[in-house]
Amino acid sequence: MPVYHLMEDRFRTALRRFLGERYGLDLPVAIERPPRLELGELATPIAFELARRLRRAPRQIAQEIASGLGPIEGVARVEVAGAGYLNAFLDRAQFFELAQELARGTAPAAASAASKVIVEHTSINPNKAAHIGHLRNAVLGDTFVRLEHFAGRPVQVQNYIDDTGVQVADVVLGFLHLERKSLEDVRRLAAEPQPRPNGAPESGKPDSGARRFDYLCWDLYARVTEFLEADPARLELRAQTLRAIEEGVGAESELAGIISTAILRSHLRTMDRLGIRYDLLARESDILRLHFWDAAFRQMTSRGVITRPATGKYAGCWIMALGDAPAEEGAEAEAKVIVRSSGTVTYVGKDIAYQLWKFGLLGLDFHYRTFSRYPDGSAVWTTASEDGEPNVPEFGRAREVYNVIDSRQAYLQNVVSAALRALGFEAAAAHSVHFSYEMVALTPRCARELGYELSAEDTQRPYVEVSGRRGFGVKADDLLDKLESAARAEVDARHPEDSEAVRAPIARAIAIGALRYFLLKYTRNTVIAFDFHDALSFEGETGPYVQYAIVRARNIFRKLAEQEPNPAPAPPAAAPGQSISALSAESRAKLLAGPEGDEFWELLLLAGSLGSQAAAATASQEPAFVAKFAFQLAQSFSVFYHRHHILSEADPVKKAFLVELVGFVASQLVAALALLGIEAPEKM
RNA sequence: GCGCCCGUAGCUCAGGGGAUAGAGCGUCUGCCUUCUAAGCAGAGGGUCGCGGGUUCGAAUCCUGCCGGGCGCGCCA
Numbered sequence: 064m065p066v067y068h069l070m071e072d073r074f075r076t077a078l079r080r081f082l083g084e085r086y087g088l089d090l091p092v093a094i095e096r097p098p099r100l101e102l103g104e105l106a107t108p109i110a111f112e113l114a115r116r117l118r119r120a121p122r123q124i125a126q127e128i129a130s131g132l133g134p135i136e137g138v139a140r141v142e143v144a145g146a147g148y149l150n151a152f153l154d155r156a157q158f159f160e161l162a163q164e165l166a167r168g169t170a171p172a173a174a175s176a177a178s179k180v181i182v183e184h185t186s187i188n189p190n191k192a193a194h195i196g197h198l199r200n201a202v203l204g205d206t207f208v209r210l211e212h213f214a215g216r217p218v219q220v221q222n223y224i225d226d227t228g229v230q231v232a233d234v235v236l237g238f239l240h241l242e243r244k245s246l247e248d249v250r251r252l253a254a255e256p257q258p259r260p261n262g263a264p265e266s267g268k269p270d271s272g273a274r275r276f277d278y279l280c281w282d283l284y285a286r287v288t289e290f291l292e293a294d295p296a297r298l299e300l301r302a303q304t305l306r307a308i309e310e311g312v313g314a315e316s317e318l319a320g321i322i323s324t325a326i327l328r329s330h331l332r333t334m335d336r337l338g339i340r341y342d343l344l345a346r347e348s349d350i351l352r353l354h355f356w357d358a359a360f361r362q363m364t365s366r367g368v369i370t371r372p373a374t375g376k377y378a379g380c381w382i383m384a385l386g387d388a389p390a391e392e393g394a395e396a397e398a399k400v401i402v403r404s405s406g407t408v409t410y411v412g413k414d415i416a417y418q419l420w421k422f423g424l425l426g427l428d429f430h431y432r433t434f435s436r437y438p439d440g441s442a443v444w445t446t447a448s449e450d451g452e453p454n455v456p457e458f459g460r461a462r463e464v465y466n467v468i469d470s471r472q473a474y475l476q477n478v479v480s481a482a483l484r485a486l487g488f489e490a491a492a493a494h495s496v497h498f499s500y501e502m503v504a505l506t507p508r509c510a511r512e513l514g515y516e517l518s519a520e521d522t523q524r525p526y527v528e529v530s531g532r533r534g535f536g537v538k539a540d541d542l543l544d545k546l547e548s549a550a551r552a553e554v555d556a557r558h559p560e561d562s563e564a565v566r567a568p569i570a571r572a573i574a575i576g577a578l579r580y581f582l583l584k585y586t587r588n589t590v591i592a593f594d595f596h597d598a599l600s601f602e603g604e605t606g607p608y609v610q611y612a613i614v615r616a617r618n619i620f621r622k623l624a625e626q627e628p629n630p631a632p633a634p635p636a637a638a639p640g641q642s643i644s645a646l647s648a649e650s651r652a653k654l655l656a657g658p659e660g661d662e663f664w665e666l667l668l669l670a671g672s673l674g675s676q677a678a679a680a681t682a683s684q685e686p687a688f689v690a691k692f693a694f695q696l697a698q699s700f701s702v703f704y705h706r707h708h709i710l711s712e713a714d715p716v717k718k719a720f721l722v723e724l725v726g727f728v729a730s731q732l733v734a735a736l737a738l739l740g741i742e743a744p745e746k747m
Numbered sequence: 748g749c750g751c752c753c754g755u756a757g758c759u760c761a762g763g764g765g766a767u768a769g770a771g772c773g774u775c776u777g778c779c780u781u782c783u784a785a786g787c788a789g790a791g792g793g794u795c796g797c798g799g800g801u802u803c804g805a806a807u808c809c810u811g812c813c814g815g816g817c818g819c820g821c822c823a
Contacts, residue, residue: 098766229822475818475823588752590752590753603785710782
């Protein structure tokens with residue numbers, strides 16, 4: 064357990080024990096951070112709460128607790144302040160020692176298979192290039208995965224691929240009827256090598272896009288939408304195409320396979336640029352072919368979860384009742400259609416079957432095959448309908464499932480958990496989490512910059528929605544390219560002496576840092592109004608600001624090694640966490656006292672709070688907390704860096720102490736960025 | 748009509764019962780011969796949408812308005 068978190072825990076435990084022994088009370092104790100350092104490091108307003116119950120003045124109660132509490136390990140003293148706050152002051156030197164000790168042994172807690180977590184994210188329809196909205200989904204999901212992993216829980220990452228849906232059908236229809244391409248034509252287009260396999264920008268200019276298959280489909284999809292809107296009779300064409308794909312027959316089905324697989328590969332490539340990886344690609348076509356729905360249907364009918372009314376507006380459909388209050392006489396009860404009167408299943412129906420599978424409650428399983436491998440050899444698996452490979456890891460059977468889906472689908476996600484609950488799977492229903500977030504929209508200004516025409520009404524709005532259907536939005540790779548060339552220009556200006564091989568990865572790390580931080584700094588339920596000005600910024604509250612703080616810290620170690628090549632008081636950049644000087648506890652305590660010591664202490668305390676910040680982020684499923692923390696710590700470090708010149712410090716003991724402090728802070732900054740999926744370059 | 752979310756500095760957002768409400772951007776003024784100025788320091792900027800209520804204490808909880816967003820299909 065990280066150090067600040069541990070101290071919180073000890074303080075809380077001591078308080079609860081005292082409350083129980085003295086007053087016979089068992090109540091939750093809120094621990095907070097006092098507003099100023101003079102008031103200590105931990106505080107609780109518990110005396111106010113007790114004042115009501117005990118009918119005594121809060122200050123008097125606080126006094127009683129403070130004197131009766133007894134010693135707490137790591138806490139120097141407890142004081143009463145204000146109208147009745149209890150403030151704890153930590154033993155600073157001990158905190159520092161403990162913090163470094165704990166930071167060194169970072170082996171995550173033994174992962175227990177019983178607590179397996181599935182996180183599903185990305186899940187882009189495989190019929191067009193990924194856009195900025197998809198990036199928010201993937202980055203949030205991926206960061207949550209990192210947080211779960213950090214907490215020591217086994218996580219499996221799934222990406223749901225709707226390869227038999229309307230969106231793919233539309234592009235199939237487009238190739239066949241608008242483009243009049245043959246199967247072979249499309250196969251050739253789809254097989255065309257990507258111009259930038261590793262995402263390196265060509266001469267700083269975004270790729271023209273004309274050749275890229277995912278970009279080509281992006282445009283075609285928009286044209287198909289127009290084509291279908293122009294004459295509603297054409298919808299029959301779509302219905303036919305969709306039916307053929309679902310049944311797995313004809314050229315339509317084969318085309319759907321070619322298109323969805325090629326697009327999926329480009330999505331994986333795009334996400335790989337951002338450090339986002341998957342364990343399993345779960346394909347809709349396999350859910351259909353393995354008849355998952357039939358198994359779910361049997362469960363739902365046999366337990367009476369869905370019924371088929373003979374009359375009324377739902378006559379002939381299988382419906383699930385929603386809401387517990389029976390509807391008034393005459394009014395239709397609130398219900399959701401699961402099977403249409405035509406006998407076909409709705410989207411939610413399939414989703415219920417899939418959700419049951421995730422918990423191991425369906426009674427059926429997929430076959431599995433290796434889809435591709437990452438450079439390090441780890442496999443991305445895909446579901447299959449037959450011919451599975453042997454020696455497959457166990458998929459599904461999770462205890463908790465997080466579905467990263469935007470907030471517009473809240474209603475449908477509720478229907479899915481309601482179905483699990485109605486089936487009697489209470490625990491699964493309770494652990495089916497809709498990891499909800501708001502969409503990414505464009506500011507009207509940004510939309511105009513992109514050349515989209517806006518209605519007078521849209522211009523007045525705070526933001527306008529992106530629409531893959533209309534081809535309206537910022538493509539993920541275009542944005543990444545833009546960021547990389549902007550970062551590259553900065554790097555070139557600063558490090559003209561370095562070779563291409565040195566500069567390119569730095570620019571890439573900065574671009575990713577800027578993008579991931581930008582998408583993570585907003586809390587989930589805030590609509591991001593996207594604007595190039597903010598997204599392309601490398602200053603202020605941004606990823607590069609945090610990266611820069613780390614680079615500065617590393618420079619200190621680098622220069623230090625040049626100054627004194629032999630003694631190596633602290634190893635440089637590679638492992639800043641393991642600074643081990645022979646500082647005595649007394650020296651540390653002395654340097655952490657007094658006005659200047661307060662300054663160091665504040666920085667140390669903040670750096671030691673990473674664990675509790677990460678825990679808060681995990682508990683509330685809010686990655687933005689980690690982003691905020693990383694920025695605050697970087698900010699505190701920047702101030703410290705500016706005020707204290709370490710290399711020129713004359714006092715060797717103090718110098719060793721400062722080096723140790725910088726090492727610890729840098730290690731926590733690196734760890735915080737790693738949680739966000741951001742790397743710190745060696746220089747920038 | 749019903750449900751969910753939001754309204755905090757000029758702009759974009761944190762804070763979601765507790766001590767003097769914060770940050771970034773933008774504006775203005777300083778600081779590079781010193782570990783990288785992608786930085787630091789300072790100034791200016793607030794009826795926390797409005798009205799009631801609960802509480803020792805409300806930006807935070809309840810309620811009613813006002814304004815904005817998103818859902819609510821035998822689409823996915």
